[in-house]
Amino acid sequence: MKPALSVAIPAHNEARFIGRCLDSIQGSAAQAGVPVEIVVALNRCTDRTQAIAEAAGARCVVNDTKCIAAVRNEAVRGTTSEAVVTLDADSWMAPGTVSAVLRHVHDPRYIGGGTYMWPERMSVGIFFSMLVVIPYVLKRGVSAGMFWFKRDAFDAVGGFDEQLLSVEDIDFALRLKAHGRQFGQQYGTIKRHGITTSCRKFDMFGDWYLWRNPQLVREIFEGTNRRATDLFYYDMDR
Numbered sequence: 001m002k003p004a005l006s007v008a009i010p011a012h013n014e015a016r017f018i019g020r021c022l023d024s025i026q027g028s029a030a031q032a033g034v035p036v037e038i039v040v041a042l043n044r045c046t047d048r049t050q051a052i053a054e055a056a057g058a059r060c061v062v063n064d065t066k067c068i069a070a071v072r073n074e075a076v077r078g079t080t081s082e083a084v085v086t087l088d089a090d091s092w093m094a095p096g097t098v099s100a101v102l103r104h105v106h107d108p109r110y111i112g113g114g115t116y117m118w119p120e121r122m123s124v125g126i127f128f129s130m131l132v133v134i135p136y137v138l139k140r141g142v143s144a145g146m147f148w149f150k151r152d153a154f155d156a157v158g159g160f161d162e163q164l165l166s167v168e169d170i171d172f173a174l175r176l177k178a179h180g181r182q183f184g185q186q187y188g189t190i191k192r193h194g195i196t197t198s199c200r201k202f203d204m205f206g207d208w209y210l211w212r213n214p215q216l217v218r219e220i221f222e223g224t225n226r227r228a229t230d231l232f233y234y235d236m237d238r
Contacts, residue, residue, distance in 0.1 A: 010041050010074075067164075097195065160172050164224065
């Protein structure tokens with residue numbers, strides 16, 4: 001049976017989290033009563049990520065470049081459904097997420113969109129660290145976290161920009177939004193059935209880390225700063 005939705009997941013040494021991610025997708029798909037395809041793009045994995053993913057029924061592809069945009073593109077291009085979702089391996093869906101995505105992605109008012117994203121835990125430090133990040137996101141006027149779109153829209157905007165080392169997700173959202181505007185479509189946000197994401201970076205660096213290092217946040221939002229992205233993303237011990 002052809003899947004109603006494909007979920008594309010980039011994964012670099014995600015053995016700790018990917019099982020929960022995949023379980024949440026399958027649970028949400030079961031509640032929606034539809035078949036869902038999962039494609040995991042393995043990136044420089046040296047742990048059990050592939051074994052866990054395949055045991056859960058996911059199909060794996062490989063892209064070992066040190067560029068998250070390229071890994072995301074590899075995952076999306078490995079999918080077969082018209083409707084696609086991108087989700088990080090350390091995030092998980094709510095029970096109603098798949099149903100909400102299908103309602104939105106097939107609604108002609110939307111070119112695609114993002115979702116609300118909640119941290120798995122909250123603290124005073126995380127709250128203030130989020131205050132450093134939120135202005136950069138609000139300035140761009142798009143939601144992120146998990147993207148949903150039709151494959152033809154993804155192809156039309158050229159996927160994620162592989163010249164970027166970070167904020168490739170926000171860049172993709174902005175280009176998707178601009179593309180939809182040409183056809184009178186809007187960029188949507190799923191609010192009630194969003195996703196939850198791990199706080200592993202706060203667990204590793206400390207809850208106050210971004211609040212105390214606003215320069216790092218600025219460098220990450222440049223999109224091309226190798227030192228900043230290696231520190232906070234690519235060389236992070238998982």
